[in-house]
Amino acid sequence: MKTGYWYIRTDTTFTEEDGVSYIVELRSKRIPRIKIGDTILLLDRELFTHSGLVLQTSYENDKEQSIYEKRVVKVGDLTRIESPNSLSDFAYSLPKIYKHFSKPYRHFIRSYGRLSEVEVDIILNKKIFLSRTACGKIFESLHDIHKQLFISFVSIEHPKILTSYPIDYFNLFEILNKYINSNIFSHVNFLKSSIRIMQKHQWPDLGFSEEEELTKKKTDTILGQFEVLTKAEENMGKGLGFVAEGISQYKQEEKFSSSLFKDSWLPKILNP
Amino acid sequence: MKIELLEAIEQSAEYLNRISKWHTTGKPFGHIYNNPATDYLYEFYCYLTFIQELSEENIIKINVSGGMKNNFPRNPAPKRNGWAKFEAFNDEGEYICDICAGIIINHSQINNFSFGADISVQSPVIEPDEDDVFLIIEAKFKSEGDSIQKNELELLASRKEIFNIPGITNILNLHGSSFEKNSIVTNAQVSNHHAAFTRYKNIRQVGYFYPNSPRIEILD
Numbered sequence: 001m002k003t004g005y006w007y008i009r010t011d012t013t014f015t016e017e018d019g020v021s022y023i024v025e026l027r028s029k030r031i032p033r034i035k036i037g038d039t040i041l042l043l044d045r046e047l048f049t050h051s052g053l054v055l056q057t058s059y060e061n062d063k064e065q066s067i068y069e070k071r072v073v074k075v076g077d078l079t080r081i082e083s084p085n086s087l088s089d090f091a092y093s094l095p096k097i098y099k100h101f102s103k104p105y106r107h108f109i110r111s112y113g114r115l116s117e118v119e120v121d122i123i124l125n126k127k128i129f130l131s132r133t134a135c136g137k138i139f140e141s142l143h144d145i146h147k148q149l150f151i152s153f154v155s156i157e158h159p160k161i162l163t164s165y166p167i168d169y170f171n172l173f174e175i176l177n178k179y180i181n182s183n184i185f186s187h188v189n190f191l192k193s194s195i196r197i198m199q200k201h202q203w204p205d206l207g208f209s210e211e212e213e214l215t216k217k218k219t220d221t222i223l224g225q226f227e228v229l230t231k232a233e234e235n236m237g238k239g240l241g242f243v244a245e246g247i248s249q250y251k252q253e254e255k256f257s258s259s260l261f262k263d264s265w266l267p268k269i270l271n272p
Numbered sequence: 273m274k275i276e277l278l279e280a281i282e283q284s285a286e287y288l289n290r291i292s293k294w295h296t297t298g299k300p301f302g303h304i305y306n307n308p309a310t311d312y313l314y315e316f317y318c319y320l321t322f323i324q325e326l327s328e329e330n331i332i333k334i335n336v337s338g339g340m341k342n343n344f345p346r347n348p349a350p351k352r353n354g355w356a357k358f359e360a361f362n363d364e365g366e367y368i369c370d371i372c373a374g375i376i377i378n379h380s381q382i383n384n385f386s387f388g389a390d391i392s393v394q395s396p397v398i399e400p401d402e403d404d405v406f407l408i409i410e411a412k413f414k415s416e417g418d419s420i421q422k423n424e425l426e427l428l429a430s431r432k433e434i435f436n437i438p439g440i441t442n443i444l445n446l447h448g449s450s451f452e453k454n455s456i457v458t459n460a461q462v463s464n465h466h467a468a469f470t471r472y473k474n475i476r477q478v479g480y481f482y483p484n485s486p487r488i489e490i491l492d
Contacts, residue, residue, distance in 0.1 A: 083275060084274065084275055084278055088282075089278055126274055128274055128278065130274065130277055130278075130281075133278070133281060134277075134281050137281050137282065137285040138281065138284060138285055138288065140285070141284075141285035141286070141287075141288040141289040141292070142288055142289075142292045143292040143293045143298075143300040143301070144300075145299075145300040145304065146292055146300055146302065149304060149305040149306075150305075152305060152306070153305050179305075180288065182303070182415055182416055183302045183303040183304075183305060184288070184291070184292055184301065184302035184303075186302075186303065186413075186459070186482070187301060187302045187303060187313050187314070188291065189482065189483045189484075190313050190314055190316070190317035190482075190483065191313060191317075192483070193317055193320075193321075193483035194313075194316055194317050194320050197320045197321065197323075197324050198320065200324075201324070201327065203334050204334070204336060204342055205342060206316075206334075206336075206342050206343070206344065206356060207342055207343045207344070208312055208316075208343060208344055208345070208346045209340060209343035209344075209345065209346065210345065210346050210347060210349070211345075211349055211353060218296055218297050219296060219297075219343050220294040220295060220296045220297050220299070221296070221342070222316075224295050224296065225294060225295050225301070227295075228290060228291065228295045229291055231290075232286075232287050232290040232291050233287070235283060235286065235287070236283060236284065236287040237279065237280045237282070237283025237284055237287065238276075238280040238283070238284075239280070239284060240284055242277075242280050243277065243280050243281055243284060246273070246276070246277040246280065247277065249273075
């Protein structure tokens with residue numbers, strides 16, 4: 001029989017650890033398909049902590065499927081999985097995660113489940129699909145209106161991206177970067193310059209409103225926004241330019257990754 | 273390297289998540305693609321820069337005592353609401369005119385015919401019409417590489433004529449400001465192609481107008 005690949009969650013199962021192996025109790029009516037010799041990745045909440053092999057199972061001779069009872073799996077031959085090892089790190093790199101990109105644990109909700117050999121290879125050898133990750137995470141971080149507008153911007157200014165397959169994430173990231181620079185960062189500069197003028201003349205904080213908003217006492221002020229911005233800038237990291245430069249170094253390597261995903265913006269039948 | 277990159281991606285995402293919306297209303301922050309009605313922040317930047325330039329030669333004070341307190345309208349709105357504004361005073365300390373942002377100008381002879389001036393110098397009246405406005409400035413945020421369009425110049429010229437906006441004023445010293453005439457201003461390029469029209473209509477194009485611009489361009 002072929003080797004199986006599985007994740008087992010150690011945070012939702014009853015597990016005992018003795019330093020060299022984990023004894024995991026799975027409660028299920030069905031006899032688990034996990035068998036001796038299979039590869040296991042242990043998942044503790046959001047983190048893949050260890051890889052190992054199944055040394056022993058308690059249910060080899062069980063015949064009855066209907067009895068709800070403890071099924072014990074002993075995982076040994078452990079190797080610690082180093083960072084990057086969180087589900088979030090792999091959110092855009094594992095085919096298993098096809099929907100809940102910002103909450104990838106939703107695809108790992110059961111106490112154990114199957115992985116593919118490719119996915120285990122991706123996790124253990126850190127074959128992160130960086131360009132897809134960059135596009136996905138940066139896109140998801142934007143205000144909903146900006147998300148919609150970015151799609152509309154791509155479709156009007158760069159329609160070829162929409163009809164090509166597989167999606168060229170390097171190119172897409174460049175377009176996203178350009179969109180953010182010209183539509184958001186430019187306005188950050190307008191805000192900062194406005195603040196400088198206001199402070200120089202010691203004017204009070206100024207804001208924007210609409211007639212109907214005033215009753216709700218909801219106004220956006222220049223100083224208030226500047227404070228949010230200043231706070232956010234404390235931890236803005238190396239920026240989109242660094243990311244663009246960084247991912248471009250993995251262009252060759254990622255040909256493998258893009259072969260795993262059937263990403264296309266349009267249903268195949270509509271593609272020319 | 274991959275860890276470093278992942279971290280940079282996470283941090284950029286977190287940063288953008290916080291700054292791509294306005295802090296109180298949650299409205300999107302930035303230019304809304306293909307929707308010029310949302311470029312109030314660029315208009316505001318041009319407005320404050322203009323006020324700063326005027327302050328060199330004039331006495332200008334802010335007035336936030338109206339019904340809308342310290343707020344400017346996000347979209348063109350009637351002046352009677354009492355939006356924040358700047359007021360100019362002469363050397364004797366007499367209040368001479370208002371410098372407003374986003375105020376609707378009516379026409380006393382034409383029903384239902386008005387426009388929202390991004391920036392306007394006007395008499396201190398509550399319902400400004402064609403007799404009250406001295407100068408208007410239209411601010412256009414554009415994508416890099418774009419330029420002022422013919423129809424935008426035509427619109428400015430026709431407003432100037434229909435609303436009788438002289439573009440000069442002897443009560444306020446405009447000398448040395450970027451906007452000494454009725455103007456259209458953009459962060460992108462002016463239209464050299466329509467230089468003759470601009471001159472003929474006695475209006476002004478101001479280009480590359482953005483913070484720390486190395487080359488603000490003026491065409492009139």
